[in-house]
Every structure is written in C-alpha cells, then in structure tokens.
Amino acid sequence: MKKIAIIGAGTMGHALALVHALGGCADIRLQDVSTEALKRAPGLMQTALRTLREAGAAGPDKDDAWLAGVVHIVPDLAEAVADADLIVEAVFEDPEIKRQVFAAIDQAASDQAIIASNTSYLDVFPLIPARRQKRAAIAHWYTPPYLVDLVDIAPGPETDPGVVHALRDLYAGMDKKPVVLKKFVPGFIANRIQAAISLEVYRLLDDGVADAAEIDASVKYGLALRMPLLGHLMKADFTGLAMSQHAQTNRSYTPPPVRGRSDRLDALVADGHTGVMAGRGFYDYGGRSPADLMRERDLKLLQLKQALKTIGEIEAEPSKSGSPTVQGGNCGHMCPQRDHWEHSL
Numbered sequence: 001m002k003k004i005a006i007i008g009a010g011t012m013g014h015a016l017a018l019v020h021a022l023g024g025c026a027d028i029r030l031q032d033v034s035t036e037a038l039k040r041a042p043g044l045m046q047t048a049l050r051t052l053r054e055a056g057a058a059g060p061d062k063d064d065a066w067l068a069g070v071v072h073i074v075p076d077l078a079e080a081v082a083d084a085d086l087i088v089e090a091v092f093e094d095p096e097i098k099r100q101v102f103a104a105i106d107q108a109a110s111d112q113a114i115i116a117s118n119t120s121y122l123d124v125f126p127l128i129p130a131r132r133q134k135r136a137a138i139a140h141w142y143t144p145p146y147l148v149d150l151v152d153i154a155p156g157p158e159t160d161p162g163v164v165h166a167l168r169d170l171y172a173g174m175d176k177k178p179v180v181l182k183k184f185v186p187g188f189i190a191n192r193i194q195a196a197i198s199l200e201v202y203r204l205l206d207d208g209v210a211d212a213a214e215i216d217a218s219v220k221y222g223l224a225l226r227m228p229l230l231g232h233l234m235k236a237d238f239t240g241l242a243m244s245q246h247a248q249t250n251r252s253y254t255p256p257p258v259r260g261r262s263d264r265l266d267a268l269v270a271d272g273h274t275g276v277m278a279g280r281g282f283y284d285y286g287g288r289s290p291a292d293l294m295r296e297r298d299l300k301l302l303q304l305k306q307a308l309k310t311i312g313e314i315e316a317e318p319s320k321s322g323s324p325t326v327q328g329g330n331c332g333h334m335c336p337q338r339d340h341w342e343h344s345l
C-alpha cells in the first residue's frame with residue numbers, strides 16, 4: 001500500500017504518520033480539522049524521529065527533510081483520502097464525530113480503499129456506511145506506536161478476510177507485531193489484561209497492603225521479567241498446567257470488585273500530582289522536565305527492545321488441542337462499563 005491518509009493529527013495521528021513513513025510508505029497525507037494540531041504535528045514527529053535516530057532505531061538518512069518529503073499536511077479531508085489505498089481513522093473517541101468522518105471518507109475515497117480505525121473501545125462498525133463494511137477493519141495501536149509494536153487488528157461482521165490479511169501483512173512487513181482478533185471486543189486483549197491488573201493494584205494500595213514502590217518492584221522483578229519472553233500462557237506451560245488448573249479453583253483468592261475509583265488515586269489527582277507531566281504522581285521526579293523524562297524512558301525502552309530482539313523467542317507452535325469454538329459477531333455485552341477501557345491505555 002503506497003498512499004496512506006491519516007485522519008486526525010493528535011496524540012495518535014501524528015505518531016501513526018511517522019510509523020507508516022518509517023515502515024516504507026512514501027506518500028502519507030496527515031489531515032485534521034484543527035489547524036493547531038496540524039501545525040504541531042511536524043515538530044512532534046521530528047522530536048520522535050531524533051530519539052529513534054539517536055537509539056539507532058532509525059537510520060541517519062531518516063532526517064527532517066526526508067520526513068517532510070514523505071508526510072504531507074493536508075487540511076482538506078476529501079483531498080487527503082482521494083486516491084488513498086489505506087485510510088487510518090484517528091479522530092476523537094466520539095461516535096458522532098467518527099460517524100461524520102466515515103461519511104466524509106465515503107464521499108471522497110476510492111471504492112478499493114481500506115478503512116482502518118484506531119478506536120480504543122468503540123464498536124465503530126455500525127458507524128461506517130454499509131457499502132464500506134467489507135473493506136473496513138480496526139487497527140488499534142498503543143502509544144507511542146513508534147515504540148510499542150503491538151497492533152490489534154479486528155474485523156467487523158462483514159469485513160473481507162483479505163482486508164484483515166492485507167493489514168496484518170502490511171504491519172508485519174514494517175516489523176510491527178499485528179495480533180489478529182477473531183472479533184471485536186472493547187479493549188482488545190492487552191487493555192483488558194491491563195484493566196484487570198489495575199483493579200488489583202489499586203485494591204492493594206487502598207487496602208494499605210503495600211506502597212507504589214513495592215507494587216512496582218513486584219511487577220518489574222517478578223511478574224514482568226518473564227512476560228516479554230513467555231507471555232502469560234507459555235509461562236503457564238512452564239509452570240505446569242495442572243498448577244494453573246488448581247489455581248483456577250483456589251478460592252483463597254477472589255478478584256477485587258470493580259469499584260470504579262481508588263482512594264489513593266483520587267488523593268493524588270486532588271493534590272495536582274497527576275504524574276510525569278506534573279513532575280510528581282506515585283513518584284517524585286525531582287524537578288526534571290516531562291520532555292527529559294520521556295526521552296530517557298524512550299531511549300531505555302528502545303534499548304530493551306533491542307535486547308529482546310537479540311535474545312530471540314522460544315520457538316513453539318500453538319497447540320491444537322483444547323481449542324474452544326469461537327462464535328462470530330462483536331461482544332459489547334462482555335463489557336457493560338465501556339469507558340472503563342477508555343482509561344486503560
């Protein structure tokens with residue numbers, strides 16, 4: 001796919017333009033209704049690119065001039081999508097705005113264009129015009145997508161499987177990690193797991209079992225150490241599945257109820273300690289600027305990714321035994337509290 005239109009140039013849109021540019025797409029149009037967002041986008045892409053170059057994750061030829069030649073700022077949506085092969089929708093997570101954007105895309109895009117929505121939790125398929133359903137899917141990224149390689153690909157009820165394969169192949173070819181879901185679920189996989197972790201972490205904090213540093217130490221040095229190599233289910237294989245089966249029936253652990261709030265979190269936010277952007281959250285960052293902290297995080301994450309690439313994976317094929325039958329359609333009913341997922345990115 002050569003011509004890409006990205007609709008929405010906010011937190012995700014500008015970064016997705018960069019991802020597609022680094023992935024080899026040579027004609028990217030970045031569109032937004034906000035002139036401010038369009039003005040800000042090139043600087044944000046340049047800063048990210050500088051960090052990637054510095055970490056060796058982008059070559060020295062990937063400079064600002066290269067970027068300007070590949071990503072074009074196009075304020076008009078119809079012009080942006082006119083002959084695009086792939087249209088990435090990354091506008092506000094608001095059903096009415098998304099519906100209007102899909103309608104405008106429908107008016108101007110070629111019949112063959114693939115529409116890929118970056119929605120986090122909305123079932124966008126009812127918002128997409130009927131004649132576009134076959135060539136529409138969800139391709140959901142994590143922020144920042146030039147660092148986090150996971151992309152969830154989910155078909156709608158009428159999506160042509162060829163469209164899913166095309167998106168999977170496109171992103172795999174960019175060295176990203178597409179995960180194809182059989183159907184849309186709000187929050188996909190990673191955000192659902194993260195939401196479950198958050199429930200437990202805030203309960204431990206609110207119940208006074210441990211403080212932030214102890215909880216993070218348990219995550220970093222115990223839980224998370226094995227995860228990049230094994231995931232969760234291969235780890236279960238190593239532990240032994242009889243043990244996992246036993247744990248499922250162990251009633252000494254009960255999952256925490258969904259409270260929808262946390263005393264510790266509420267107190268921090270009320271004090272204005274909202275995290276890195278405020279210089280303090282669960283941790284105090286000693287007056288360092290958010291840009292400086294994010295740069296350090298990004299460079300270290302890139303080093304970690306490089307180390308994991310060098311280490312490689314444990315080779316194994318997914319086992320065919322014990323596979324459940326998966327039914328089609330989306331499953332909004334699995335998630336009555338939809339905005340729960342919105343906040344778990």
Ligand SMILES: NC(=O)c1ccc[n+]([C@@H]2O[C@H](COP(=O)([O-])OP(=O)(O)OC[C@H]3O[C@@H](n4cnc5c(N)ncnc54)[C@H](O)[C@@H]3O)[C@@H](O)[C@H]2O)c1
Nearest residue numbers: 008010011012032033034037090091092093119120143345
């Ligand atoms: N921020 C994240 O971490 C994240 C991660 C994964 C997915 N998402 C999803 O990506 C999408 C975009 O999120 P974001 O965080 O980039 O939001 P954002 O608020 O940073 O940016 C959204 C952009 O959409 C633009 N926009 C609004 N209406 C428009 C229209 N009619 N035409 C063109 N542009 C329009 C806005 O001006 C804004 O610049 C949402 O669906 C969100 O759920 C966000």
